[in-house]
Amino acid sequence: xxxxxxxxxxxxxxxxxxxxxxxxxxxxxxxxxxxxxxxxxxxxxxxxxxxxxxxxxxxxxxxxxxxxxxxxxxxxxxxxxxxxxxxxxxxxxxxxxxxxxxxxxxxxxxxxxxxxxxxxxxxxxxxxxxxxxxxxxxxxxxxxxxxxxxxxxxxxxxxxxxxxxxxxxxxxxxxxxxxxxxxxxxxxxxxxxxxxxxxxxxxxxxxxxxxxxxxxxxxxxxxxxxxxxxxxxxxxxxxxxxxxxxxxxxxxxxxxxxxxxxxxxxxxxxxxxxxxxxxxxxxxxxxxxxxxxxxxxxxxx
Amino acid sequence: xxxxxxxxxxxxxxxxxxxxxxxxxxxxxxxxxxxxxxxxxxxxxxxxxxxxxxxxxxxxxxxxxxxxxxxxxxxxxxxxxxxxxxxxxxxxxxxxxxxxxxxxxxxxxxxxxxxxxxxxxxxxxxxxxxxxxxxxxxxxxxxxxxxxxxxxxxxxxxxxxxxxxxxxxxxxxxxxxxxxxxxxxxxxxxxxxxxxxxxxxxxxxxxxxxxxxxxxxxxxxxxxxxxxxxxxxxxxxxxxxxxxxxxxxxxxxxxxxxxxxxxxxxxxxxxxxxxxxxxxxxxxxxxxxxxxxxx
Numbered sequence: 100x101x102x103x104x105x106x107x108x109x110x111x112x113x114x115x116x117x118x119x120x121x122x123x124x125x126x127x128x129x130x131x132x133x134x135x136x137x138x139x140x141x142x143x144x145x146x147x148x149x150x151x152x153x154x155x156x157x158x159x160x161x162x163x164x165x166x167x168x169x170x171x172x173x174x175x176x177x178x179x180x181x182x183x184x185x186x187x188x189x190x191x192x193x194x195x196x197x198x199x200x201x202x203x204x205x206x207x208x209x210x211x212x213x214x215x216x217x218x219x220x221x222x223x224x225x226x227x228x229x230x231x232x233x234x235x236x237x238x239x240x241x242x243x244x245x246x247x248x249x250x251x252x253x254x255x256x257x258x259x260x261x262x263x264x265x266x267x268x269x270x271x272x273x274x275x276x277x278x279x280x281x282x283x284x285x286x287x288x289x290x291x292x293x294x295x296x297x298x299x300x301x302x303x304x305x306x307x308x309x310x311x312x313x314x315x316x317x318x319x320x321x322x323x324x325x326x327x328x329x330x331x332x333x334x335x336x337x338x339x340x341x342x343x344x345x346x347x348x349x350x351x352x353x354x355x356x357x358x359x360x361x362x363x364x365x366x367x368x369x370x371x372x373x374x375x376x377x378x379x380x381x382x383x384x385x386x387x388x389x390x391x392x393x394x395x396x397x398x399x400x
Numbered sequence: 401x402x403x404x405x406x407x408x409x410x411x412x413x414x415x416x417x418x419x420x421x422x423x424x425x426x427x428x429x430x431x432x433x434x435x436x437x438x439x440x441x442x443x444x445x446x447x448x449x450x451x452x453x454x455x456x457x458x459x460x461x462x463x464x465x466x467x468x469x470x471x472x473x474x475x476x477x478x479x480x481x482x483x484x485x486x487x488x489x490x491x492x493x494x495x496x497x498x499x500x501x502x503x504x505x506x507x508x509x510x511x512x513x514x515x516x517x518x519x520x521x522x523x524x525x526x527x528x529x530x531x532x533x534x535x536x537x538x539x540x541x542x543x544x545x546x547x548x549x550x551x552x553x554x555x556x557x558x559x560x561x562x563x564x565x566x567x568x569x570x571x572x573x574x575x576x577x578x579x580x581x582x583x584x585x586x587x588x589x590x591x592x593x594x595x596x597x598x599x600x601x602x603x604x605x606x607x608x609x610x611x612x613x614x615x616x617x618x619x620x621x622x623x624x625x626x627x628x629x630x631x632x633x634x635x636x637x638x639x640x641x642x643x644x645x646x647x648x649x650x651x652x653x654x655x656x657x658x659x660x661x662x663x664x665x666x667x668x669x670x671x672x673x674x675x676x677x678x679x680x681x682x683x684x685x686x687x688x689x690x691x692x693x694x695x
Contacts, residue, residue, distance in 0.1 A: 131591070134595050136591055136594055136595060159597070160597040161597075163595060163596060163597035164597065167595060167596075168591075168592065168595050170588040170591070170592060171588070172588055175587045175588045175589065176587075176588035176589050176592060177589055178589045178606075178607050178610070178611065179611065180420060180610040180611055181606070181607075181610075186589075189593065189596065189598070189606065190596035190597070190598075193593075193596050193597050193598040193599075193602060194596075194597060223420065236592075239592060239596075243596065
């Protein structure tokens with residue numbers, strides 16, 4: 100099965116790249132590929148000019164300090180038998196920090212993410228709320244002072260109000276520590292809020308990419324348009340009178356030929372079934388993979 | 401001003417958080433059925449340990465004139481068996497054998513089974529197939545049949561009973577250990593540990609074992625009662641401890657012909673087996689409840 104296929108992108112230092120798509124489109128697989136938690140069959144990851152896939156075991160251990168992951172599930176992502184200060188400090192111990200210093204740094208970081216170490220340091224994960232656990236998750240990812248943070252649906256399991264708190268914390272930390280984010284979510288509102296640039300994925304492929312504003316103001320790909328249309332609106336005059344997108348994504352084990360979205364696309368044409376459309380620029384910061392936007396042949400006259 | 405801040409940020413009660421094992425102890429201390437079972441078990445184990453001092457008579461020396469004395473007979477509180485041996489002494493001494501035969505195989509199975517199961521579950525692939533399919537071969541036989549077959553092939557004796565029962569219980573524990581390991585291994589905190597650069601040994605030690613040993617221990621404890629019954633069963637069939645040594649299963653066997661003469665005395669070893677295995681069951685149930693992690 101090809102969970103992620105032909106996805107290619109670059110993240111500039113200090114940038115937040117948002118990756119959006121339905122559940123099951125390969126977002127989490129992508130996150131794990133980036134951190135080499137699973138090995139790709141083909142393709143590579145380059146970090147700071149270095150091929151991550153070619154790194155030796157000891158080099159990989161060093162590289163892991165620079166790139167960390169914040170997980171989606173605030174329950175499964177914390178070891179129930181460790182206190183939260185041990186959870187955060189564990190990564191430091193792995194990299195040879197003395198125990199007392201690891202504990203001190205873990206406690207300091209817990210304080211920074213909003214969990215008073217005197218109250219929470221010795222507690223276990225099951226004594227914390229979802230939002231608090233996600234703060235622990237963030238502290239664990241930051242304790243090694245990484246430069247790149249991959250956030251895999253970091254707020255999707257949280258209540259709206261807690262979501263906002265965690266998102267703001269992430270924005271603050273990004274500035275404070277000069278971080279680069281790859282922010283994965285299925286929630287367009289969240290993605291729009293945090294991202295500089297957005298990558299829209301459908302069934303393991305990129306269908307559209309562009310700056311956050313460009314995408315929000317003028318989504319091009321029929322799938323992106325449907326995603327924006329399906330996001331609940333705060334405006335009662337803009338009611339939804341029909342479902343913007345019908346059905347489930349096709350089985351990724353046997354994806355449709357040509358454009359993978361054609362089975363659910365209202366504008367599908369015969370040629371969509373033949374070859375997958377390439378990403379073509381529609382403006383300087385905006386690319387889309389759809390035959391509707393193919394540049395007109397230059398010599399038409 | 402201060403009042404607006406205080407409510408949202410400072411918890412009203414700042415209880416010292418309990419460590420995991422303190423929580424377990426706290427729960428056990430409040431579980432009456434488990435405490436009772438533990439108390440009964442402690443008595444049984446203690447009396448077995450102190451048998452040489454507690455037993456009023458030699459458990460193997462009988463007197464033909466005093467055969468099958470009823471419970472409460474003068475000099476023999478629990479009566480005598482078909483050879484006139486004191487029942488109280490034999491029950492005390494028999495408990496030692498039965499407990500050794502019941503606990504040792506489970507202990508062996510816990511150590512070997514947890515090791516093999518965690519190995520199979522964590523490594524996966526060929527190692528998993530090799531270990532798990534081998535265990536399946538043993539699992540294919542009903543436990544009683546397997547124990548009898550191995551004991552029968554090896555011949556009677558305590559050592560052979562222990563060996564055959566260990567072979568019965570190892571595959572069960574391996575299976576539980578493997579599935580617990582596979583389940584825990586897929587959780588995100590293991591991935592997080594890998595992402596932090598931790599090696600296999602650190603992950604297994606700090607993240608995996610701590611979360612699988614509990615369930616394996618609880619499962620193993622449920623097997624003790626079965627092991628006691630199987631051990632007693634083997635000696636009942638003449639495949640376990642050899643006469644004239646006292647063992648509860650063996651005592652049941654030799655006394656069963658006398659059940660029409662005196663019903664109560666032959667029932668005593670059966671009662672002892674029942675109470676002991678029941679106590680182990682209740683204890684392991686309580687242990688399972690106390691060790692559960694509640695969110």
